[in-house]
Amino acid sequence: MPPAEMKFFILTLWISSLISIHCQIITLNGAWRGTINICDKKPSEDCNNDMNFNATVPGGIYTDLYKNNIIEDNLLGRNDINNRWVGNQSVIYVKNFKVSDNFLKARKIVLVFDGIDTFANIYLNNHMLGETSNMFLRYIFDVTDFIKKKQNQLKVIFRSAVKVAEDLYNEQKNYYVVPPVCVPKEYNGQCHINHIRKMQASFSWDWGPAFPSIGIWRDVKLISVNDILINDITTDIRKENNVWNILITIFLEATQSKNEEFTQISCHIASILHITQNKFISNISEVVLDASKKYININISLIVPADAVENWWPNGYGKQHLYYLTTTVTTANDVLFKRIRIGFRMVQLIETSLKKGLSFFFRINDIPIFIKGSNFIPASIFPELGAKEDTIRHLLLSAKETHMNMLRVWGGGVYESKLFYDLADEYGIMIWQDFMFACAMYPMSDSFLKSVKEEISQNVIRLKNHPSIVVWAGNNENEAALYGNWYGTGSAQVYREDYVKLYVNLLKREMEKLDLTRPFVVSSPGNGAFEKTYNYTGVNPYLNLYGDVHYYNYIRNGWDITQYPQTRFCSEYGFQSWPSIYTIATAIENIKDLHIDSDFVKHRQHQPLGNQYMLQLILYNFVVPQSNDSIRDFASYIYLSQINQAVSMRIQTEKYRQTKSEVNSIGEGMTMGALYWQLNDVWQAPSWSSIDKEGRWKMLHYYVKDFFAPIIVTSHLSISNELSIYIVSDRLYTLTNCTESNKAIKVTSFWLDAFLSEVGCGTLESAKRSCIAILSLTDKSGSLIAPINYIYSDALKNADIPVANITMKTKENHLPGKLSNYADFKIVLSTDKIALFVWLETNIRGRFSENGFHMFVKKKEIIFHAYEATTVELLQSNIKLMDISNIYNAYT
Numbered sequence: 001m002p003p004a005e006m007k008f009f010i011l012t013l014w015i016s017s018l019i020s021i022h023c024q025i026i027t028l029n030g031a032w033r034g035t036i037n038i039c040d041k042k043p044s045e046d047c048n049n050d051m052n053f054n055a056t057v058p059g060g061i062y063t064d065l066y067k068n069n070i071i072e073d074n075l076l077g078r079n080d081i082n083n084r085w086v087g088n089q090s091v092i093y094v095k096n097f098k099v100s101d102n103f104l105k106a107r108k109i110v111l112v113f114d115g116i117d118t119f120a121n122i123y124l125n126n127h128m129l130g131e132t133s134n135m136f137l138r139y140i141f142d143v144t145d146f147i148k149k150k151q152n153q154l155k156v157i158f159r160s161a162v163k164v165a166e167d168l169y170n171e172q173k174n175y176y177v178v179p180p181v182c183v184p185k186e187y188n189g190q191c192h193i194n195h196i197r198k199m200q201a202s203f204s205w206d207w208g209p210a211f212p213s214i215g216i217w218r219d220v221k222l223i224s225v226n227d228i229l230i231n232d233i234t235t236d237i238r239k240e241n242n243v244w245n246i247l248i249t250i251f252l253e254a255t256q257s258k259n260e261e262f263t264q265i266s267c268h269i270a271s272i273l274h275i276t277q278n279k280f281i282s283n284i285s286e287v288v289l290d291a292s293k294k295y296i297n298i299n300i301s302l303i304v305p306a307d308a309v310e311n312w313w314p315n316g317y318g319k320q321h322l323y324y325l326t327t328t329v330t331t332a333n334d335v336l337f338k339r340i341r342i343g344f345r346m347v348q349l350i351e352t353s354l355k356k357g358l359s360f361f362f363r364i365n366d367i368p369i370f371i372k373g374s375n376f377i378p379a380s381i382f383p384e385l386g387a388k389e390d391t392i393r394h395l396l397l398s399a400k401e402t403h404m405n406m407l408r409v410w411g412g413g414v415y416e417s418k419l420f421y422d423l424a425d426e427y428g429i430m431i432w433q434d435f436m437f438a439c440a441m442y443p444m445s446d447s448f449l450k451s452v453k454e455e456i457s458q459n460v461i462r463l464k465n466h467p468s469i470v471v472w473a474g475n476n477e478n479e480a481a482l483y484g485n486w487y488g489t490g491s492a493q494v495y496r497e498d499y500v501k502l503y504v505n506l507l508k509r510e511m512e513k514l515d516l517t518r519p520f521v522v523s524s525p526g527n528g529a530f531e532k533t534y535n536y537t538g539v540n541p542y543l544n545l546y547g548d549v550h551y552y553n554y555i556r557n558g559w560d561i562t563q564y565p566q567t568r569f570c571s572e573y574g575f576q577s578w579p580s581i582y583t584i585a586t587a588i589e590n591i592k593d594l595h596i597d598s599d600f601v602k603h604r605q606h607q608p609l610g611n612q613y614m615l616q617l618i619l620y621n622f623v624v625p626q627s628n629d630s631i632r633d634f635a636s637y638i639y640l641s642q643i644n645q646a647v648s649m650r651i652q653t654e655k656y657r658q659t660k661s662e663v664n665s666i667g668e669g670m671t672m673g674a675l676y677w678q679l680n681d682v683w684q685a686p687s688w689s690s691i692d693k694e695g696r697w698k699m700l701h702y703y704v705k706d707f708f709a710p711i712i713v714t715s716h717l718s719i720s721n722e723l724s725i726y727i728v729s730d731r732l733y734t735l736t737n738c739t740e741s742n743k744a745i746k747v748t749s750f751w752l753d754a755f756l757s758e759v760g761c762g763t764l765e766s767a768k769r770s771c772i773a774i775l776s777l778t779d780k781s782g783s784l785i786a787p788i789n790y791i792y793s794d795a796l797k798n799a800d801i802p803v804a805n806i807t808m809k810t811k812e813n814h815l816p817g818k819l820s821n822y823a824d825f826k827i828v829l830s831t832d833k834i835a836l837f838v839w840l841e842t843n844i845r846g847r848f849s850e851n852g853f854h855m856f857v858k859k860k861e862i863i864f865h866a867y868e869a870t871t872v873e874l875l876q877s878n879i880k881l882m883d884i885s886n887i888y889n890a891y892t
Helices: 003-022 061-067 084-088 161-172 389-401 418-427 446-463 478-484 493-514 528-534 581-585 599-604 610-619 630-661 699-707 752-758 764-770 872-878 884-889
Strands: 025-027 030-037 050-057 091-099 108-113 120-124 127-132 139-142 150-158 203-205 208-210 220-225 228-240 243-254 264-276 279-290 295-305 323-330 335-342 347-350 361-364 367-369 371-376 406-409 430-434 469-473 549-551 570-573 673-676 711-717 722-729 744-751 773-775 789-791 806-810 824-831 835-841 846-848 853-855 859-866 880-882
Touching: 030 061, 050 061, 050 091, 061 084, 084 161, 108 120, 120 139, 127 139, 220 228, 228 323, 228 335, 228 446, 243 264, 243 323, 264 295, 279 295, 347 469, 361 469, 371 389, 389 418, 406 673, 418 430, 446 493, 478 493, 570 630, 581 630, 610 630, 630 673, 630 699, 630 711, 630 722, 630 744, 630 835, 630 884, 699 711, 711 773, 711 789, 722 752, 744 752, 752 764, 806 835, 806 872, 824 835, 835 884
Parallel strands: 371 406, 371 673, 406 430, 430 469, 549 570, 570 673
Antiparallel strands: 025 220, 030 050, 030 091, 091 150, 108 139, 108 220, 120 127, 120 150, 203 208, 228 243, 243 295, 264 279, 264 323, 323 335, 347 361, 361 367, 711 722, 722 744, 773 789, 806 824, 824 859, 835 853, 835 880, 846 859
16 A cells, blocks of 8 residues: 555544544434423413423424324324414423533533524523524534533423514514515414514415424534534635635634633644545645634635546536545644535526526536426425435435436425435435525514524535535515515515615625625526616516516416416426325325315315316316216316326426527527426425325326436427427437437427328318327437427317226236335236326335326336335235226216
């Protein structure tokens, strides 16, 4: 072994051994005890009824009380209302623990809460350490003077976030009202969430219930400190010429005992970039710290030749190369060690002048990238469950498998877990990261702004090492709300001034200090760089010539491609559907709930007029079956809602991809992004998601795999029935004579009616009702280059669809699993007629290789990827099969 490598090997062992001596961490996760007053559950004139329960940290009050059988399943029936009393209570969490003599020898001991939800007073051995008021902050308390040998008691006393929010609203309204006062009544929610720094959706949203959570939702730990504590390490990575410059910033907290007087700490600092097992680049230096300052930042630079490392690429463009960077800080009394993972990539948001307006697209490593993806809401309405590995891994892997390269972390949720961003790094899923402000105005008190400033600083520092994060955004739809007078702000100047104060004077300026390697946009939707010219308010943020837009239309037929805008970037769009009936079954209390007009159905629909919109959109293209069997009717309705959502979203997304390389007569187009709303769900209800609460792919998610494919062949049917065919490629190379690299090209146009008549579909009048056109793109050998696509020339309710008899056989010879440790199963389908929207569903966890497809051949093979152990016989008997002809034939 060469001497340099030997030196590195010995250094690593030395660091590892010394950590165990000088740096001690005691986790306080796990079992706690809780107390809640249940007077609101059983009110009486003189109530003092406290109930004790077993608690878990990380955890929350709703999940704890359910585990203790104090409340029923939160997501069952109307329990979001029945359990509402919980959020109005004060709650106490207590942890008894011991520490050793050796642990107490340190100069300083700190208590760290990585996340407290939300308003709490913290006590150690009856000494108040401080209070918390922001769910998104990490809190660190000095407990040196209060911790003792053997038995200690940590107590966290929570106040109701609902009541605190109401108190803050009542205080604020003495000056002026900061709207919205409450959510729409259809949300069945709570009021005044915008007055507190808490997950905005925890008070309800149009896709989720109100569970105003309380609890210690992230880790708690004690850390012994002698000279210094490493709070964070960040990297700013820039490429200049043929080298990468890494600026490493070490955020230190100095420790000085009250009985000692010293003003300097000598430090040995080493940062090592591990390129391969035997290759590394390092910088080692000696630094003298001014210990009179509590917080000290140290910068170290690494120069990395560009050819020494591989680039990190988004999904579909290359591999996701990641490297470990180890930093060690050694003092006379401490050896502190921290390892982070980084990637090398350049990010640019290109907003250059066009003939009209500005462009808006991302360039990664000098390559223009068409953004394909979705919007991510919290993985659970209960924050402590939002970082479960099986849930997060499934959702992000489902994004990767369907060719997505970006997820937008929406501003009404939380700054996600380390696991979430680690997986995004590994899967090549770029992250559009909103700050946590959504659909509201916000108060501008000094205390609020101070809390927000700390929130921004902590979370940017925590997250900025992840190469997956490529853009920060100040808020979700707040500029749009202000411009559109959503909440009665009208022309009052104070709301414009508040908007600029928060998102421009605070967030934008802080981001210019915290992270200059990524772009920052003030709002989504917004007009990007154009907003500066009008001081960020007063102009329609939905302009198609600038920035990004959100587009929803529930009045027009979703299958009509002509309604969709030619925008630069569409960061939200979508249609609702119901989840799988198997998923709904986990939430119902009575079989009668499975009815299109049941109280359960009405309760779960939070979008105002949502059920009416959904029905009308379905009726544009289908007849909704009605019979005396309400359960069968409801199953058919679920199926039709998923078809409508899937096809509508395919057509809308393809419109955006078609306009990738062109502009219309008024300069609209050059569309370079499509992020549909939304990827995931938090409960069993109608929503815009493509994956339901139980992790089942809706029909939409199967369609996403096709319409986000690297190459697609797609059509545009005009109002006058002129049909244009496009080939869209995101590949960086040319495959055939009719494809160009990284472009969308129109290959032909013709009149659809005449074409259908010419190919034998009947008279001009009947042609549309008689035929579905198939689009395919193949190479010279006949192999498909793009997924097969379809043109529906008329509403399918007008078509004469033959009744198909479909049989299914699950093959005995199961295959090794490709997506899990469980087996894959081959399924053979046979039909005697054309079958449309063939849909397979099972209560066995897993997914199909294809679903919601058309059968124009007599036999088709698909694969079922099992996520749990099963057998051929069990799978065969548990698959439910539907197609369009048979849901109607069942009623004749």
